[in-house]
């Protein structure tokens with residue numbers, strides 16, 4: 001056999017690892033219009049090639065005119081490929097056609113479906129028609145038929161499906177109180193405006209990279225948080241922002257008619273102009289440094305079935321005061337805007353979350369802190385910023401002035417429906433990019449490795465944009 005890499009025009013010797021091969025086909029000489037038969041020419045091995053954090057499709061051509069040799073190689077390679085665990089054969093796909101620029105269907109059809117077809121992955125597709133659609137399908141469908149779930153959409157769609165996967169696991173395990181690890185892995189094809197979760201497990205916003213991680217069965221366990229208020233679960237998710245992040249999203253939601261980048265910049269500038277701290281009580285439970293390291297990975301055997309709720313020695317730290325912003329993030333939250341992540345001190349599966357509390361500061365100091373996310377590190381080297389590695393957080397707003405009262409002078413309020421309706425003053429939270437209004441104390445608990453995503457740990461995202469508005 002003669003080996004070379006590339007499309008046949010560049011004949012360059014090279015090495016292809018079998019673990020990167022996702023399809024093998026017999027090549028035949030066929031006349032125009034001929035559907036079957038034809039002289040055997042050899043094999044084509046379709047594999048993934050790494051270019052930085054990007055995964056790209058490539059082909060290796062093995063030429064041999066002997067039908068016997070070719071079929072023997074074909075059968076052996078096919079058998080070897082089926083031996084790889086984690087590679088899905090049948091997936092449930094959800095596409096949100098309304099995401100960002102309404103391109104999710106095209107993205108799936110042009111960049112993802114051909115790769116799935118080549119890898120012989122069967123699909124069952126639902127194009128969602130409303131908020132909550134994927135959640136209701138996930139509650140009812142026969143999960144054991146599938147090997148994985150795929151979401152084509154933005155962070156809101158991803159959050160809904162992650163929440164749905166954990167709720168479904170709880171339902172199946174008859175565990176109404178305790179979260180249960182999701183049974184199926186989730187693949188994320190980015191089609192939103194920021195795609196923080198996708199960026200955090202792929203390092204790039206690229207549908208082909210995302211699809212190849214699914215096809216090759218790259219599995220990554222990921223920590224999640226539960227968000228509850230008044231003893232009632234609000235949702236499961238990866239990140240929450242209170243104060244500046246919540247108010248800024250609430251302002252952006254009022255301007256849904258603007259493009260997402262304009263909307264974000266408008267909200268950022270306006271919220272900065274009306275910058276005000278939240279008066280609240282912040283309590284947190286430090287993550288146990290014995291079994292988890294802030295920058296490293298946990299010993300999987302130790303926390304495999306560990307339930308944080310069973311911890312006995314819980315010593316809460318409590319501070320009361322004025323905060324411009326409080327963020328809790330169980331994943332690094334990488335994005336093109338913040339390549340090292342909004343929470344660079346946490347990793348995907350270290351069993352803890354990063355608490356970033358920004359105390360009261362002048363507008364210019366706060367802007368300096370924000371700007372450092374996009375360019376360099378050092379965003380936490382300010383006396384008014386504190387960070388902790390935590391396993392649980394409680395935030396109790398003390399102000400009587402909620403969001404609606406403060407903003408009542410603004411024009412019509414077309415916010416999305418809040419999950420919890422407030423009776424008194426309510427406060428906007430940004431939970432995985434979705435606006436949630438909550439009036440009371442919010443309790444956040446980290447659940448180690450609650451979900452598995454297709455992807456891998458990456459330390460930095462590709463930066464392709466910069467924010468010009470601050």
Ligand SMILES: Nc1ncnc2c1ncn2[C@@H]1O[C@H](COP(=O)(O)OP(=O)(O)OP(=O)(O)O)[C@@H](O)[C@H]1O
Pocket residue numbers: 096097098099100101128129130131132133153154155156157158160191192193194195260433434
């Ligand atoms: N057909 C639909 N019409 C309206 N909303 C939908 C539809 N399908 C799903 N949704 C909901 O839309 C919300 C936002 O979805 P998504 O995050 O994918 O888009 P986006 O908000 O435009 O993207 P981004 O968050 O990156 O800006 C999700 O909560 C999802 O449940």
